[in-house]
Amino acid sequence: MSDLPAVPDPRDMRVSNDDRERVAKVLHDSMAEGRLTVGELEERLDQVYAAKTFGDLEPVTRDLPIGNQSRAVAMPQPAPSPVNRVGGRGTSSTAIAIMSGTDRKGLWTVPPTFTSVALMGGVEIDLTDARFEDAETTIQAFAVMGGIDIYVPEDITVQVNGTGFMGAFENRVQDQGQPRPGAALVKITGLAMMGGVEVKRRKPRKQKHKQIEE
Known part of the structure; x- marks a missing residue:
């Protein structure tokens, strides 16, 4: 149900x-x-x-x-129902990159608390096709002389409260605020020290058109 x-x-x-x-x-x-x-x-x-x-x-x-x-009577259109992403057991609770790179993407389930550390390395966390064990999830992101990119889909609510110290903790998602009814809530916190954490939407993939020469 x-x-x-x-x-x-x-x-x-x-x-x-x-x-x-x-x-x-x-x-x-x-x-x-x-x-x-x-x-x-x-x-x-x-x-x-x-x-x-x-x-x-x-x-x-x-x-x-x-x-x-x-039309004189411009009836409001109901917002589309969010995708039911909640359910299942977490498949990975950490993503750590030390002088290297790693990612979490594709079909995976995020536990209630997920920790990511980039020490002179890079981490990519893609929630586009992810599910969530609970309706509320906290992602702790720590970037020290490294970078963490977090991609979020349109149908989840995101709250970003990280801190940058000689670095940047950037939120490029515009809908930060109160959770929408039925939508999963993802809270992103942490620290960017001489590094960067960036939260953003995944841009739609563009189809490549081949040019046919006559």
């Missing part, structure tokens, strides 16, 4: 005063164009200002030719 919360129907979401005023303007314009009578306008305006949800507003302009590109 999935523990993900049910996605609410957009029609059940509450409308704001701006949403009501936007629909009211469409009705006034329709009356000016001769599409509605004064009586119909007053009747529909009563429905607009009494509306509580987007589902209440939708029928008010359904028979007016406003088109899909200029």
Whole structure:
């Protein structure tokens, strides 16, 4: 069974005063164009200002030719459900590179605490296809005269709290904040001393097109 919360129907979401005023303007314009009578306008305006949800507003302009590109009722689209990545046993708890390089990528399961150390070396941690033993994971990254690159997918929430000392602990992921419902949370902490830790998205792979000469 999935523990993900049910996605609410957009029609059940509450409308704001701006949403009501936007629909009211469409009705006034329709009356000016001769599409509605004064009586119909007053009747529909009563429905607009009494509306509580987007589902209440939708029928008010359904028979007016406003088109899909200029819909008065712009119902919010539900966010896509995050991939269920939680479950399984951790397959690796460390990644250590001393004057060398190592990586953790592909299909693997991250334990609740994962430690990475790069001492005059390089480490790559790719979470694109990873699963997580728990819903909340902590990655401890320590780079001393070395570098650690951490790649995260779009469907997990990331919080970065590392420190740089004569080095850089960089967060290039823009959605740092509160966990999204159902999404795995990854907290990245640690220290970059005369080295660097970088958290970023994996760029989509570009397909190579062969040029055919005639």
